[in-house]
Amino acid sequence: MDVFRRGLALLACSPLVVAAPARAAEPTTCRVLNVDFTTGGIPAGKRVPPTSVPPKKDDPAPVEIQSPEIASQVVAWIEKQSGEYVDTIYITAQTGRFGMGNRPGRFDFNSGANWPYGRRTTVFPVWSNRQPFTFPQVSYRNSDDNNLSHPYDQSSTETHFCRPLMAGEAGWDGSTCASMVYTDKGVFSSATSHYPPRSDLSPTGSDSPSVASYRAMNQFDAVSQATPRLGSQTQVSWSVPRNFATGDYVLFVEVALEQDFNASYSALAAPSPAGIPYDKYGVPYRGQPSVVYRVPFKVGDGDSVVTIGDDSYVGYGDPTGVDGRIRPPDATITTDTPNSGALRLLLTSSNGETFRLRVKYHTENDATPPADPGDMVVSDATSRGISLSFAAPGDDGSIGSVTGYDVRYMAGDVAITAANFDAASTALFDGTIAPAGQPQVVSVKNLLPETEYTVAVRAYDNCGNLRAIRTATVTTAARQAGEVDACFIATAAYGSVLANDVEMLRRFRDSLLKRSVLGELAVETYYTFGPPVAGVVGESDLLREAARDLLTPVVSRVRGLSW
Numbered sequence: 001m002d003v004f005r006r007g008l009a010l011l012a013c014s015p016l017v018v019a020a021p022a023r024a025a026e027p028t029t030c031r032v033l034n035v036d037f038t039t040g041g042i043p044a045g046k047r048v049p050p051t052s053v054p055p056k057k058d059d060p061a062p063v064e065i066q067s068p069e070i071a072s073q074v075v076a077w078i079e080k081q082s083g084e085y086v087d088t089i090y091i092t093a094q095t096g097r098f099g100m101g102n103r104p105g106r107f108d109f110n111s112g113a114n115w116p117y118g119r120r121t122t123v124f125p126v127w128s129n130r131q132p133f134t135f136p137q138v139s140y141r142n143s144d145d146n147n148l149s150h151p152y153d154q155s156s157t158e159t160h161f162c163r164p165l166m167a168g169e170a171g172w173d174g175s176t177c178a179s180m181v182y183t184d185k186g187v188f189s190s191a192t193s194h195y196p197p198r199s200d201l202s203p204t205g206s207d208s209p210s211v212a213s214y215r216a217m218n219q220f221d222a223v224s225q226a227t228p229r230l231g232s233q234t235q236v237s238w239s240v241p242r243n244f245a246t247g248d249y250v251l252f253v254e255v256a257l258e259q260d261f262n263a264s265y266s267a268l269a270a271p272s273p274a275g276i277p278y279d280k281y282g283v284p285y286r287g288q289p290s291v292v293y294r295v296p297f298k299v300g301d302g303d304s305v306v307t308i309g310d311d312s313y314v315g316y317g318d319p320t321g322v323d324g325r326i327r328p329p330d331a332t333i334t335t336d337t338p339n340s341g342a343l344r345l346l347l348t349s350s351n352g353e354t355f356r357l358r359v360k361y362h363t364e365n366d367a368t369p370p371a372d373p374g375d376m377v378v379s380d381a382t383s384r385g386i387s388l389s390f391a392a393p394g395d396d397g398s399i400g401s402v403t404g405y406d407v408r409y410m411a412g413d414v415a416i417t418a419a420n421f422d423a424a425s426t427a428l429f430d431g432t433i434a435p436a437g438q439p440q441v442v443s444v445k446n447l448l449p450e451t452e453y454t455v456a457v458r459a460y461d462n463c464g465n466l467r468a469i470r471t472a473t474v475t476t477a478a479r480q481a482g483e484v485d486a487c488f489i490a491t492a493a494y495g496s497v498l499a500n501d502v503e504m505l506r507r508f509r510d511s512l513l514k515r516s517v518l519g520e521l522a523v524e525t526y527y528t529f530g531p532p533v534a535g536v537v538g539e540s541d542l543l544r545e546a547a548r549d550l551l552t553p554v555v556s557r558v559r560g561l562s563w
Helices: 002-013 125-130 211-217 219-223 488-494 500-511 517-537 541-559
Strands: 029-039 045-047 065-067 073-080 085-092 135-139 156-158 181-183 187-193 233-240 247-256 291-299 304-308 313-316 348-350 353-355 357-365 377-381 386-391 404-411 425-427 439-444 452-460 470-475
Touching: 029 073, 029 085, 029 247, 029 291, 029 348, 073 125, 085 219, 085 233, 125 247, 291 304, 291 357, 304 353, 353 357, 377 470, 386 452, 386 470, 404 439, 425 439, 439 452
Parallel strands: none
Antiparallel strands: 029 233, 029 357, 045 065, 073 085, 073 247, 135 187, 156 181, 247 291, 291 313, 304 357, 348 353, 377 386, 386 439, 404 425, 404 452, 452 470
């Protein structure tokens, strides 16, 4: 039974298999478009949570909380001078891979770190309306758009987003989830969306049939990249297709940043939805709308560099995400504060140039693929992830730096080759490209404990030249003695955070118990006395069996409830 459960868990937790972007094989001459920018955002630190209602005279003073860094979301696309859409060359993964624009829940739900629900139609309204593809809108399976809690038998293991938290609650400022949760992955409705659904899922028996179609319809996953950290310089390298016509084009970059408040766009102007369950969870997110930058460039025989600086943004997107019209600049958008409003792209100094956005077009002869990555060694292996390091290859053999890495993995000691590379699960590379010969680190996250994985890495250069695949087989770490998550005793008794009954009890705790004074008291008592008991239970097969027997009537009773 444990083997069977682990097999189901592997199916439930394996991210979507997505093919890498098509790249030319061994070209001799290529045309390359490099786009450089530095993203801003809101630094981590103590902040006063925004309020959705004006404070009353006798209200207590707002309390500062430790908040995580909030990074800008970015999309870049190309149009003809006539305004005809050509291609999307870059999009941050929260929207391009994890479906932030087309997931269940009302668009104005509150937000928090790795918030799981609410279709954020306000993130890239200009891009989403200008790109020509439409998708079925993803909605909750029980059609209750206002609730964060959903039927257990309509939810499945969540491998990316975390459970909603209240501001100040333990884990609010965390970069990873405190414990594994279940979410409703949704179902297609009769409405349409300009955003793709998430493409990191392998459907399970608890999901709707719609989930099996998500990955096939999301073509933007191929250009999705990890969200840049605040203040980090990013270079997008686009290999211009060989049949791409010469002429004049325009690059658009749209940048969004939640909680980018000012006098015109505040928590008071766009308050939290009131009178719905869980309305105290998270904080309002709808600050200043997305801002848009525009750079004209030419594709031809000669090289060119175009930069924009201070007077850079051409307008902003619809604050409610309804249409794709670019609103002209006005006084409602902050223009004098780095990291905010029109200055979400920061000024960058490079090679004697200062720019907010740089577009460089050039041709090059490049028939030399990168060198092979060095032998991979394990630099870190926890129960939930693996980090591997190797000597970085160069762009041309051992010279320069590669453009990027395709990182794939499969469960088990399997041979990943060129033939099955695209069939393996994709891990977004979110590290810094190291110069040739220097240590390079790649990481794979959201894995299962005590499970063997084969990880494969393939380097590519800016002309699309590929190199050989380097692989390593690693087993994730075991759960440490006494290490349990938020459902302490139940997890110890059942032996896995993936056990269905444990997840059901956790949802009962979060959805019902924590909404009453007595329930809160019971939960706090459980947290106080649960861990040391669980540490003993988890190490004894006899005690584990006894604990399961004691929990059986509780599980049966909770299974019959609706919450």
